[in-house]
Amino acid sequence: MDFTFTDDQLTFREAISRFLMTEAAPEMLREIWETDTGRSADLRNKIAEQGLTALSVPEQFGGLGMDDVAWALMTQELGYYAIPDSLADTAYVVTGLLNGLPDDNPVKARLLPRIADGSVRLAIGHPINPLVPDAPLAEWLILAHGDEVHAVPRAQVDVQANASIDASRRLGLVSWQPTRDTLLIGGEEGRALWADTLNRGALSVAGQLLGLAQRILDLSVDYVAQRKQFGKPIGSFQAVKHHLADIASKIEFAKPVLYRAAYALAHGDRRADVYVSQARLACCDASWLAARHGIQVHGAMGYTWEVDLQMFMKRVWSLDPSWGDRATHKTRVAAYVLSDEARLGPGATFED
């Protein structure tokens, strides 16, 4: 029993964090918002140079071969810096799906090396999400037709763009026709792959939400320490302190839940669905409260365009129902907990 990360995992996270701190500062995100694509090729290239796009690509395809546990850390960083890019969709979620295909499927050799070197952008249309993030920009789209998984070139789909309150999210309604050429896998295997992909997408969102909660907490701590009223920093008042202490508590509570879910996913645990949904609920709780209390302690400034808080709150509100809304995840947990097969009580946390 060892609930810790390796030094390598922690060092990698630290490096990514330091990199994003300078390369993805809020003023740069605002500039990228104003562009047509809402994406920065420069930023994405730099992220690829850091090795992030290669994280879970197998070594034989030029990647680092790391698993979901590493992503539980990295997605927090992507959330913390509110990266204006659905990078996790390509590098984590789609890569996970491609890794699940049989080794002789040619799409692996075609796409995985390019994911690793950062030269391809993929979008994924899981049936649980009505719109496809980055659909207007992706070179390839991974789409569902019943249980079938299809890889469709951008030229073969029709995308109707939908603007989001989060200007970084570029969503599209995708119309397309499945063909024999686009089919990757179907039937029972396709169904299993989509189920697995839902978990990966949900976990990716969980990690990002947790990172966002931490960012909002940090911004709020800075704000209440410098903002003065009644002759004192407002952070010295108990009502304000308790708002922020509650965010911190929710974040700390959610971390191990997220990590266990990632571990379960990486190890094919048969309760992975439940654990992923558990993580989603904990991370949704933390980030939703962070946004609410964050804007409260910022006062009217929190409601402005000018103060950066809005960027992170809007990402929280946008991601909250993505890859399964809370009802979806609560339903999955409830179905297990209230069933006869549930293993309840002390000693059931880590099942063999």
Next chain:
Amino acid sequence: MELAYTPKQKAFREEVREWLAANQPTTPLANYDTREGFEQHRAWEAKLFEQRLSMVMWPKAYGGRGCDLIEWLIFEEEYYGADAPMRINQNGQLLLGPTLMEFGTEAQKQRFLPRMASSVDMWAQGWSEPNAGSDMAAITSKAIRDGDHYVLNGQKTWSSRALFADWLFGLFRSDPASTRHNGLSFVMVPLDAPGVTIRPIKALNGKNTFAEVFFDDVRVPVENCIGAEGQGWHVAMATAGFERGLLLRSPARFQATARKLIQLYNANRQSADRDPSIRDAVVEAWLGAEGYALSSYHTVGRLSRGAQIGAESSINKIIWSELDLKMHETAMRILGAHGELLSSAAQAVEGGWLDGFLFAQAGPIYAGTNEIQRNIIAERMLGLPK
């Protein structure tokens, strides 16, 4: 990360499970707030000790088993999973024990720890005073040096178990000119010493759950002081986080309650589902208890890598106390009009939910109110100004 038990850990779990199945009392012990119940619990603790299961994570030399914290969590899981009797010497074993371990002299450790592990000595705590509750540094009880003794005068209150306990530990002002956190000493007092008066305080459940303790020229030898004279605040705080944060309320207790709540809900579904929020609260109970368990394993992992527990002890205290309250509130909502009935009077109401509900009210208050815990999180973890 390796979230699976080793063969050694599994074998330990098996050993504890089998021993409890063969040895735990088959009928419930009398309430520990009576003399009869207190002695029954003491006898049970002694039996645990004989098997070296009372304080598994203590060194063998002091009556423990030398287990690591994972094994301690496993022990707790088996203990609460088996619904074994409530432990009643936790003041000593979990609050004073680690303090002695860190600050005690070898003589003090040998004198006090084995008797604490076996519950030959039962301990009460003496922190709060009538005018020093959340503001503990306002302590006025004195321990004034007189030769090789301290002379104690003053009053402690809210002292759980003090009515039948053998010893009390707490903070006393040894420098009469001092104020606040300075000049306090951490002193252990035999409760049968001349000049000690113990007056029970009846709690809202009608039981003598805690007591006031009065000190009237009580003479205590100086070797009963832990750490240096005048350093009591430092001694008390240095270990306060660890025990309050990790040891005092292990997750197993709340996982057992969550399981009971889910069973209660499943058995009363038709009635409970008239209010859809009850079902949600039941699912939240599982999420809370399971999350707290994961949190404890995570903390133990971090501690094993040399981390300090810090302000997360305050987070844990908020988590378990609020979880416990919510679970018992939910149970009371499911029980509806049966909820108020004492178990002894109503065959229909099993499970001690009412007792648990009442005790849960105290959770956010004792061991530092949750408001104080939130202040600690804000000031020490987030660095907000005082």
